[in-house]
Amino acid sequence: MAETARQSFDPLATGSRSRQLRARTIVYALLGFFALLYLSPLLIILMNSYRPLAEIVREGFISGPETMSWRYWGEAWGSFCLGGSCEGVSRYFYNTLVMTVPATILSTAFGVVNGYVLSKWRFRHDTWVFGLITLGVFLPAQMTLLPWAFVLGKIGLSNSLAGLVLVHTVQGISFTTLFCRNYFVAVPDDLIKAARIDGAGFWRIFRRIMLPLSPPILIVCVIWQFTGIWNEFLYGAVLTSGANQPITSAIVAFSGSGTGERHYNVEAAAVIFAALPPLFIYLIGGKYFVRGLTSGAVK
Amino acid sequence: MQPLLGARLSRWTPQLVLVPTLAAAFVYVVVFSVWTLWISVSQSTLLPNMAYGGFGEYAALWQSKRWIVSYQNLFLFGALYVLGSLFVGTLLAILIDQRVRFESVWRTIFLYPLAISFIVTGTVWRWIFHPQTGVERALSDMGWLSANVDWITDRDMALYVVVFTGIWHASGFAMALILAGLRSVDGDLIKAAQIDGASMPRIYRCVVLPTIWPIFVAVTVVLLQFAIKTYDLVVALTQGGPGVATTVPAIVVYDLMFERGQIAQGAAAAVMILAALAIVLVPYVVWTSWRDRKQGAAHG
Numbered sequence: 001m002a003e004t005a006r007q008s009f010d011p012l013a014t015g016s017r018s019r020q021l022r023a024r025t026i027v028y029a030l031l032g033f034f035a036l037l038y039l040s041p042l043l044i045i046l047m048n049s050y051r052p053l054a055e056i057v058r059e060g061f062i063s064g065p066e067t068m069s070w071r072y073w074g075e076a077w078g079s080f081c082l083g084g085s086c087e088g089v090s091r092y093f094y095n096t097l098v099m100t101v102p103a104t105i106l107s108t109a110f111g112v113v114n115g116y117v118l119s120k121w122r123f124r125h126d127t128w129v130f131g132l133i134t135l136g137v138f139l140p141a142q143m144t145l146l147p148w149a150f151v152l153g154k155i156g157l158s159n160s161l162a163g164l165v166l167v168h169t170v171q172g173i174s175f176t177t178l179f180c181r182n183y184f185v186a187v188p189d190d191l192i193k194a195a196r197i198d199g200a201g202f203w204r205i206f207r208r209i210m211l212p213l214s215p216p217i218l219i220v221c222v223i224w225q226f227t228g229i230w231n232e233f234l235y236g237a238v239l240t241s242g243a244n245q246p247i248t249s250a251i252v253a254f255s256g257s258g259t260g261e262r263h264y265n266v267e268a269a270a271v272i273f274a275a276l277p278p279l280f281i282y283l284i285g286g287k288y289f290v291r292g293l294t295s296g297a298v299k
Numbered sequence: 300m301q302p303l304l305g306a307r308l309s310r311w312t313p314q315l316v317l318v319p320t321l322a323a324a325f326v327y328v329v330v331f332s333v334w335t336l337w338i339s340v341s342q343s344t345l346l347p348n349m350a351y352g353g354f355g356e357y358a359a360l361w362q363s364k365r366w367i368v369s370y371q372n373l374f375l376f377g378a379l380y381v382l383g384s385l386f387v388g389t390l391l392a393i394l395i396d397q398r399v400r401f402e403s404v405w406r407t408i409f410l411y412p413l414a415i416s417f418i419v420t421g422t423v424w425r426w427i428f429h430p431q432t433g434v435e436r437a438l439s440d441m442g443w444l445s446a447n448v449d450w451i452t453d454r455d456m457a458l459y460v461v462v463f464t465g466i467w468h469a470s471g472f473a474m475a476l477i478l479a480g481l482r483s484v485d486g487d488l489i490k491a492a493q494i495d496g497a498s499m500p501r502i503y504r505c506v507v508l509p510t511i512w513p514i515f516v517a518v519t520v521v522l523l524q525f526a527i528k529t530y531d532l533v534v535a536l537t538q539g540g541p542g543v544a545t546t547v548p549a550i551v552v553y554d555l556m557f558e559r560g561q562i563a564q565g566a567a568a569a570v571m572i573l574a575a576l577a578i579v580l581v582p583y584v585v586w587t588s589w590r591d592r593k594q595g596a597a598h599g
């Protein structure tokens with residue numbers, strides 16, 4: 001593979017010894033500098049979720065904790081008052097979870113089957129069908145806000161999580177179909193042809209041949225959809241309100257509630273709750289996350 | 300009769316399976332777009348009124364100071380955000396390409412911002428840039444009393460804070476794609492340049508980077524798309540302020556549609572966002588399909 005082709009080439013092992021050492025130092029120093037820059041927001045937010053408010057107000061955000069307490073995590077999760085109710089962000093966390101999981105599963109399931117049809121059961125004008133579906137990837141949300149609000153109102157799903165599940169499923173199918181179709185194109189057609197000669201039908205080939213080959217692209221779809229839907233803000237802000245809002249809206253409401261004292265430590269903990277699930281998914285599936293990026297962007 | 304019908308149905312299974320998706324995509328892409336387009340030329344105000352009203356809302360939009368500022372902001376933000384992310388991404392990719400130890404750790408660190416929402420990103424950086432709580436405070440506590448880092452509340456500097464935060468979020472993405480590109484460059488090419496006595500920086504500048512230019516185009520297109528759609532990041536970071544200093548088109552759309560009750564003008568603004576996307580994407584799609592066809596012809 002490409003990796004082995006580069007084996008023989010190690011730029012840091014060229015030149016004299018002192019030159020090698022200098023080059024190596026520069027490389028690691030730069031990497032270290034950027035790593036610090038990238039990690040600092042995470043460290044700062046973590047630190048401040050443990051510090052008492054008085055200490056934050058006295059010393060600012062960028063300062064080590066003198067006294068630490070887990071209390072603010074509990075407050076942020078269960079008892080902090082936000083938008084009239086005192087349930088913390090737990091309610092909005094559940095909202096997002098209830099919206100994200102079904103939308104992820106549905107859009108991935110549709111995407112796999114669509115990708116299978118569009119790559120292995122070609123028909124007349126199928127590229128137009130594929131083109132129409134993938135246009136959904138690029139369509140800006142602003143073009144669909146008013147129609148969605150109208151449609152969800154008509155079918156009785158306005159201000160509901162079910163409505164958001166519908167919106168994210170429809171939008172998500174564009175992505176998953178694109179991913180899966182481009183992945184399945186690489187499966188040799190002869191495999192399908194042989195199975196058809198043996199009398200296997202559409203679903204049998206799907207179950208016996210395509211599904212066993214799919215796990216890598218399934219993981220890509222799930223990771224991509226889960227993080228994308230979990231982190232989404234605009235649809236949630238426009239199509240839901242109050243107790244039905246997802247966690248991203250709750251975080252914005254937190255900083256918007258300008259009355260009285262800002263509880264930075266509780267806010268910091270709430271922000272961590274909002275960031276944790278996609279971060280966790282990213283850390284366990286990082287390789288597939290990158291693969292999703294490359295296949296989504298370059299193809 | 301039954302098996303015959305079954306056989307006929309099964310012949311159409313592939314197309315039938317696509318029907319729900321096709322219907323949804325048609326409604327979502329075509330009907331919704333036409334709908335919004337129509338609203339933009341209708342007489343709608345607070346509520347939709349589908350009677351034709353002409354292109355007056357477009358004219359009004361382009362005469363509003365706020366919209367013009369937001370479009371200018373989009374150009375400046377988009378350009379700096381894309382160039383900055385490409386620059387930092389290329390630098391990081393080259394550094395990681397030097398067969399460093401713990402490669403996957405570095406990559407994980409540089410890419411993790413992409414997994415975090417713009418809302419969280421904006422919220423955290425707002426605190427860091429806030430004069431009373433963030434960097435300025437920390438610097439003055441350390442003894443640098445005249446430290447002046449109140450960019451986020453400064454009309455002339457706030458947009459650069461948005462650019463910086465955007466680069467922090469997206470440069471890992473550029474790095475991942477460029478690194479994949481660097482790894483695909485033929486090793487013999489580099490060895491040949493080395494034998495010719497070229498230095499490392501020169502090899503990258505003159506041999507490696509030019510061969511992966513299609514990747515730079517792809518990353519640019521994706522990032523421009525992000526830039527045009529930018530909304531959440533600005534909402535969480537500056538809410539478009541101070542004043543209108545960091546207002547972007549997507550914020551104007553939201554305001555017109557849902558705060559000011561001018562949905563026709565809001566729809567017109569949304570159409571302008573679509574137009575901006577089309578200006579970026581249509582040439583790219585034409586170019587890639589042309590390139591694919593050329594490659595296909597070369598192979599066949």
